[in-house]
Amino acid sequence: MKLICLLICCLFLANFHCNQKIQYGNNSEAGKYYYVRGIKLYVEEYGNGRPLILLHGNGGSISTMSTIIPYFSNSYRTIVIDSRAHGKSIDLGDSLSFEMMADDVARLIDQMKIDSAYIIGWSDGGIIALETALRHPGKVRKLASTGANLWPDSTALLPDIWKDEKKYFNSQKNSPKITNNEKNSWKLFMLDWEQPNISLASIRKIQAPSLIICGDHDLIRIEHTVQIFQNIPIAELWILPNSSHGTLIEHPREFYETVNQFFSSE
Numbered sequence: 373m374k375l376i377c378l379l380i381c382c383l384f385l386a387n388f389h390c391n392q393k394i395q396y397g398n399n400s401e402a403g404k405y406y407y408v409r410g411i412k413l414y415v416e417e418y419g420n421g422r423p424l425i426l427l428h429g430n431g432g433s434i435s436t437m438s439t440i441i442p443y444f445s446n447s448y449r450t451i452v453i454d455s456r457a458h459g460k461s462i463d464l465g466d467s468l469s470f471e472m473m474a475d476d477v478a479r480l481i482d483q484m485k486i487d488s489a490y491i492i493g494w495s496d497g498g499i500i501a502l503e504t505a506l507r508h509p510g511k512v513r514k515l516a517s518t519g520a521n522l523w524p525d526s527t528a529l530l531p532d533i534w535k536d537e538k539k540y541f542n543s544q545k546n547s548p549k550i551t552n553n554e555k556n557s558w559k560l561f562m563l564d565w566e567q568p569n570i571s572l573a574s575i576r577k578i579q580a581p582s583l584i585i586c587g588d589h590d591l592i593r594i595e596h597t598v599q600i601f602q603n604i605p606i607a608e609l610w611i612l613p614n615s616s617h618g619t620l621i622e623h624p625r626e627f628y629e630t631v632n633q634f635f636s637s638e
Contacts, residue, residue, distance in 0.1 A: 396416065396441055396452070397416070397433050397435035397452075397454070397459060398435070399416055402416040402417055402418055403416045403460075404417070405460075406480055406483050406484075408476050408479045408480055408483065409476055409479055411456060411461060411463045411476075412461065412462070413454070413456070413461045413476060413480060414434075414454040414461045415451060415452065415453050415454070415480065416434055416451075416452045417449065417450065417451050417452075418441055418452070419444070419445030419446060419447070419448055419449055419450045420448075420449050421447055421448045421449050422447075422448050422449065422489075422490065423448070423451060423486045423488075424444055424449065424450050424451065424490040424492065424635075425453065425477060425481075425489045425491045426440070426441070426450065426451070426453070426491075426492050426493075426497075427455065427491065427493040427494065427496075427497030427500050428453075428454075428494060428495075428496075428497050429494050429495030429496045429497050430496040430560055430564055431458070431560055432459075432494075432495075432497075433460075434452045434454050435459075436494075436621075437452055437620070439621050440492075440627060443624060443625065443627075443632075444492075444628060444632070447632060448490070453476075455473050455476070455496075456468065456472060456473050456476055457556055457559060457560060463556075464555075466559070468559050468560070468563050469563070470496070470500055470503045470563075471503055473500045474500050474504040474506075474508070475507065475508075477491070477504045477508075477511075478504060478511050481508075488510060488511050488512060489511065489512065490512075490516075491504060491512055491515040491516070492515070492516045492620075493517050493518070493520065494518050494519060494618075494619075494620055495518070495519045495520065495617065496563070496564065498518055498519055498520030498585075499517075499520045499521065499522075499568050499570075501515045501517045501520070502515070502517055502520060502570065502600075505578045505579070505582070506570075506574060506575065509577075509578070509579045512580040513635075514581045514635050515580050515582050516582075516631045516634065516635075517584055517600075518619045518620060518627075519585070519586055519587070519590055519619065520592065520597075521568065521596060522568060522570040522571070522572070522575070522596070522599075522600060523568065523570065524564060524565060524566060524569075527593070527596065528593060529592060530591050530592075530593060533591045537561075537565055541561075541565055544558070572599060575600065575603050575604050576603050576605060578605065579605070580606075581606040581607070581608075581634075582601075582608075583608050583610060583630075583631060583634045584600050584604065584607055584608070584609050585597075585609075585610045586611055586612070587611070587612050587614075587615030587616050587617060587618075587622075588613050588614065588615060589615065590615070590616060591616070594611060597609070612626070612627075
């Protein structure tokens, strides 16, 4: 499943954290809560310069962006978010959608008194980046989206990944979800099982220059990533060689150099 693949990346990062002095995602000196659209959204800030927002994937948190924070915080005011219902941004509500999460990003930008920001999104974070550019065009200067999909079926995900998700859904759909953790985990799974539902026609309305990325062994089909690139008016495509879904984890320096060049170009 998409979520399981991200959890494998999290295990990689657990070892990475052992060698880090800064505990990204649990840094009281950099962390702050913002009251955003009914929840307390947890945010950490690093560095100075042009504002840049980092958005993690399903089941992740600020800590899963740890490999690239040190690179980007040397050049940008790097704002890293625990998305709604993830990490320290607790949301006990029944519903969750990418539109809700994009609206959270836009409201945060307003609360931080930022006119517009660069955005990097990974996996579900990449979907949120695209939705933010769609729903709040004036708030996104440029975006980089890696490992995102527009719809949740086997034409977007590799068929085996989609079949695993279907098998999990069928095995768990009638199981009672009692604790808050069980309810939240199911809510996150259902987010990816039922969503997103973004049409190619809609992304033609995206105004922000966009760098669309996937790994050459990504769990998102390369053909689907190419479709996203082809339908955004101002876009570049980067298929990262020798990479799976975790492009920014597996190749952090190359990821920084390429994305920074894209953001810096006029």
